[in-house]
Amino acid sequence: MNLEELLHKRSEWLKGTGPKSDIVVSSRVRLARNIDKFPFFNWAQPKQKEGILALVKDAALKSKFLKKTMFLQMKDLSEIDRQFLVERHLTSPEHVIDPQYKAVLIDDQEIASIMINEEDHVRLQILQSGFNIIEAWRMADEIDTDLGTRLPYAFSDRWGYLTACPTNTGTGLRASIMLHLPALVMTNQIGKVFQAISKLGLTMRGFYGEGTEAVGNFFQVSNQVTLGRSENDLIEKIGSIVDKLVQREESTRNILMTKNKDEISDKIWRAYGTLKSARIITSSETIKLLSVIRLGVNLGVVTGINGTQINELFMLTQPAHLQKIEGKILNPNQRDYKRADIIREKLKG
């Protein structure tokens, strides 16, 4: 498997098949681990960084859970390829800065990935489609337990898994659920949701866009606390809160469809029309319009296009994906042309 194959493949999490996938885009679990007796990555000597890389690579490749994997050293990848991995959520933006001694291991379904030498020596990530956080944790747990038989993790009875940043210590677990909440935004309920979430030991942020403005109404909810609660507790808690959010979004969508069906339909069809005819389109406008169409598909207003295709368009219209499809570097203006071309092609039906 190589990167070019990934380009023409659909990541598992994009299939849009999981439970509640009309509202929950993806569920992710990340575990932070470090190797005992080594400094944390940022302060390790080059020889130590090399040693950690070899150690973790070896341990991971021996795992029975990671039979079909691709091992990529960041230094061997072009700028666009690294960005491509970030866009596919296979690695973090931090991990591609300063690529020396860094690597990522990706399984062929793009569900599991292991970042080696990020801020922590090991960051294992499981990414599932839809509302599947328990399954994501179960898989992460299984792979982590297996890796732990070959890797001497830094662990203290008192503070659990020791991480470079004390905000991750303990379980080292970050569960993140990405939600599409257009109805809660349209009805001005989202502010209250933000407030409630922060009181519950969780954080919520717009997924696209900057600051508090959430382009396309995509939000990511994550646990804030990692210490003093068991993994199962943390997963259960975020799961039950997200469940409430999903119910709220669902009931609000129903109300909107009963009371404002014509206005909603109009909005959705206009978005569809724009995307089908645009010749030049920015990434931000694309996200906004695709978000509206995604709602349209899930409300049954738009037919002839499915959730998987919408998810695919979200993925393919990102800068590095566009440039990989085109096979050359494109400046932002050129990308806006290429983006519109691809969208028209995919929506031709």
Next chain:
Amino acid sequence: MQCDICHKEAATVHLTEIINNKVTKLHLCENCAREKSAEMEEHFGLADLLSGLADLVPVTTKKGKSPSLNTGADIDVGIKCPSCSFTFQKFRKIGRLGCPNCYDAFRSQLSPLLRKIHGYDRHTGKIPNKKEVVKDATVLLGDLKARLTKAIEHEEFEEAARLRDQIRSIEKKTKPEKNEVKSNNKKGKK
């Protein structure tokens, strides 16, 4: 430099945020940084905030004044990790620790900080599947049981219930062959 949010106060907290794969620098005054702190945990790492908010790390000051950022002479924040020679001063500045042993070296300083961040300062989750750690689990169990007794004495029932669950889960993990038949896909297999 002025605060990016209120444009009034001087910016004393400097943050790097990565949004949408773009690195953004934010310069905030203390008040705005505090307000922003809830939403930024995930990506800033609360630690970056430490550089500006000295009181988030309760430093034991002998002279009863808050340590100044410039002197670097404060004895208590000058503690060094014997393994990696990271100083607590450096941790306060950059919000990251040097090596796993720093946790031990800065134990008394970190404990209140961790409590502040997480609400707890003791791990209750997964334990690595290693023999020597299993041994440590007996120590941990003794400790947990003592805390359970105390919690019951003080009528802290929520805490007591939590401790009880934790004790059970550790007991289960340390002698798995006794009570349970494990399926192939479940965790805990040896």
